[in-house]
Amino acid sequence: MLKDFQGERDVAAILAAGTTLAGAQKSPLADGVPFVVVPEGYKVEHVFERDESPARAIGLVKLRDVNSFVNYFNRQKRPESLIYASLDPAKILGVIDDHRAYGTEFTNEDGANWRQFRVEFAVPASREWKVWTGKDRKALNQLEFAELIEDNLPDIVTPDGSTMLSVALNFEASKEGNFVSAARLQDGSTNFVWKEDVNATGNKIAMPSQITLEIPVFENGQPSPVEARIKYRVKDGALTIWYELVRPHKVLEAAFRSIWSQIEEQTQTTILLGSPE
Structure with missing residues (x-):
C-alpha cells in the first residue's frame, strides 16, 4: 500500500x-x-496575444507624402534610426530600430538590432509624368497627336497654349486628307502640307521642332521643365508623329534629390543611398 x-x-x-x-x-x-x-x-x-502592449514595436507603416513621412519618423526615431533611399523605384525607407553603432555604449555587444519597425514612403509619380513618359517615343497619327495636345495643353509652356491649340485643331481638320510633303523652315519648325483631294490647294500645318513642358515629376511636387523633340515621318499620304523627351532620367533624379534634401533637413538624419536587407 x-x-x-x-x-x-x-x-x-x-x-x-x-x-x-x-x-x-x-x-x-x-x-x-x-x-x-x-x-x-x-x-x-x-505567445504574442498577452499583456497590455507588445514587448517591442514591429511593422511597416506606408505613407503617401513627404510631410507624413517626416512627422511619423520624427515621432518614432531613436539614436539608431536610419533612412535609406532608392531611385528605381523611387522610395524612402526609415528603419526605426536599425543596428546600433558598435563600440559606443554597448561594450559587450556588436550593436545588432531587430530592424523590424519601418516606415516607407514609396514616392508616387504624378499623373502628368505618367502621361508624358507613357507616350514618349511612341508613333501616333495626327488625330492621336492632336488629342494628346488638347488633353494636356496646360502642361505645354513653349510654344504658348494658343499656338499649340491651333496645331491640334489643324491636325484634326486634316483627318480626311493626304499629307504630301514636309518642309523644315529656317526657324527649325516644320510645315506639313496636306490635301483633301489631288486637285485641292495644299493646306499647311506649322509644327515646332521642340516643345517645353512644365510638369511635376511626383505627386504634389513642384513643376519641372522637360524638353521634348518632335519627330515625324510622311509615307504614302500618312503622317506619323511622335516626341522624344530629352534626358527624362535627369529630371527624375533632380526631383527626387529635392525630396531627399527636404527629408534630411526636417528629420536631421543623413539619408543613405541603398536599402537594408
Missing part, C-alpha cells in the same frame, strides 16, 4: 510540474516575449 501511495504522489508531482510549464513563462531575453511549452514534442511556442 505504501508503494502505491508513493506512486500516486509521483504522478501528482509530475502533473503539477506539467501544469506549471503549461502556463505562460516570461522570456529572459531582451524582447521579453512570453512562451509556453506544449506537451506534444515539447515544442516552445511564443
